[in-house]
Every structure is written in C-alpha cells, then in structure tokens.
Amino acid sequence: MVSKIRDGTVIDHITPGFGLDVLKILGITGKAGGAVTAAMNVDSKGLGHKDIVKIQDRELKPAEVNKIALIASKATINIIRNFEVTTKKKVELPSTIRGILKCDNPSCISNSREPVQSQFAVIQREPIRLRCSFCGHIMEREDILKQF
Amino acid sequence: MVSKIRDGTVIDHITPGFGLDVLKILGITGKAGGAVTAAMNVDSKGLGHKDIVKIQDRELKPAEVNKIALIASKATINIIRNFEVTTKKKVELPSTIRGILKCDNPSCISNSREPVQSQFAVIQREPIRLRCSFCGHIMEREDILKQF
Numbered sequence: 001m002v003s004k005i006r007d008g009t010v011i012d013h014i015t016p017g018f019g020l021d022v023l024k025i026l027g028i029t030g031k032a033g034g035a036v037t038a039a040m041n042v043d044s045k046g047l048g049h050k051d052i053v054k055i056q057d058r059e060l061k062p063a064e065v066n067k068i069a070l071i072a073s074k075a076t077i078n079i080i081r082n083f084e085v086t087t088k089k090k091v092e093l094p095s096t097i098r099g100i101l102k103c104d105n106p107s108c109i110s111n112s113r114e115p116v117q118s119q120f121a122v123i124q125r126e127p128i129r130l131r132c133s134f135c136g137h138i139m140e141r142e143d144i145l146k147q148f
Numbered sequence: 149m150v151s152k153i154r155d156g157t158v159i160d161h162i163t164p165g166f167g168l169d170v171l172k173i174l175g176i177t178g179k180a181g182g183a184v185t186a187a188m189n190v191d192s193k194g195l196g197h198k199d200i201v202k203i204q205d206r207e208l209k210p211a212e213v214n215k216i217a218l219i220a221s222k223a224t225i226n227i228i229r230n231f232e233v234t235t236k237k238k239v240e241l242p243s244t245i246r247g248i249l250k251c252d253n254p255s256c257i258s259n260s261r262e263p264v265q266s267q268f269a270v271i272q273r274e275p276i277r278l279r280c281s282f283c284g285h286i287m288e289r290e291d292i293l294k295q296f
Binding site for chain 2 (some may be wrong): 016017018019020023029030031032033034035036037038039040041042049051
C-alpha cells in the first residue's frame, strides 16, 4: 500500500497495530510538515502482518531507535538516500534498559530525589515485559507506551 | 506515497497535518486489524499539500463523514470496490452543527439536565470556528478535536 521515498527512513516489520505508536514515540503528529506515511496491518511474508512507517528527509537518532525497540522488537530501520537503501539494520532490544523509562511505582527509589538512574531487566521480549532492578515492579507494553 | 486498495474508503484532500486526527475520529488505532494507510503532507495539485487516509474493507457512515467535515472541510470520500472508485463525494460542512459536539462552556444550558440538543453556527470554515447558539461560546478546531 506504500510506495517509495527519495531520502529518509523506512521503519519496517513493526509489530502489527503499533505503527501509530512509533509515530508517537518519534513525536510525529503530521502538523510539523514533512511527508510521513504509516501503513498498518499490511501483508508480510515473514510475520503474517506488519506495520510500516516512512519518514521523508529524516534519519533517526540512536535514542529514538532504542525507544522503538521497546514496542516493536522485530522492526528494521532502513536509511534511504536517493531511492536506495544505504543502511539496513534491526532494532536491538538490550537485556537491560537504563534511563529511558521511569518506574511506575511511585515509592521506587529511582523516583526519589536520590541520583539513581532507572534500570529494568527485560524478562520477556514480545510483547515486552520489564522488571525494575530496584523495586521489582513489572512494566508491560501499555505502561511503556503511556510514557511516550 | 500510497498505492491502491481493492475495497474500502479513500479519504483524500484532508487538510495537511490532520490525517491522524481523521483516524482518531474514526476510532482507528490499528490494533483492531484491517489494513489502513495514512499519508501526511504529500504533494497535491490543488492544495499544495494534503493528507490521505485509506481504509481497507470499510465504508464510512454518514455520521462519520460529518465529523470529518468539521476538521477537514475540503476532504473527498471515495468508495472503492474492486479497485474502482464507485462513489466520490466532497464532505459537506453544514452552516449549523447539531448534536455532534458538546459546548465547552460548563454553564451553557445545553450542558444542563434540560433536554436541549447542542447547536453551533459555523462562523468560519477553514480552520473551523463555531459559535454556540445558546451561550455564544466560541469553539475552535483544537477544542473540537479534544472531543473525539
């Protein structure tokens, strides 16, 4: 359902149904201008269905790619220049997530005034499940999406 | 940036930047399945730029079309069957909006327990500006979007 872009980023193999969440993570509402396409629940050879996001004239920062990995662990990031894919890589979900998310437990020491960076262990990858390294609180995909 | 669908609805000539709001109005998050594409800020002959939304296997109800008219008064609705456009019509923004929206003024009589249907006069079309027929309160596009 989606054709080519000249320069920019194609985020492919997004977990079906999560393309709009990827836009949200990237702060894209459409109102800043710049061509953007989101295709949801399209047929995919490998996954049955998938979402795809194409962003004209923007290359993602590593911190943005790391956030996408949290909700779409099988996504691939393709950098396009002059209609050619110049870089293609899978997002990588590390086994420990540091600093990106806040623990949802208000009593967790990572939410106190102590200078403690948040830290979570990835205990399940798809859909994601995280355990806070400080208080043991479990965070699921919906909890994570609320922070973006 | 977007190619054809077999059966469904194409909402074309959406005010640029408002394609995701159209999805919101239609209750589309992508998580219910069904192929959906939103293209934002693509080139348009008539408008400079426009947004387009394509929804596989869904034909819009009149009430849904009326809501879209509130935020994208130049949109066209194309019903597609077997890759052919079978119906093409512009959305129509009436001069009076009845019942779709709530007045934002909590003291307005339309928000009391009286059996009064809300009513607004369209005092500007693009971007939309409405005046409540009961209390004179003005509602703008952002106020309207919050209700969907």
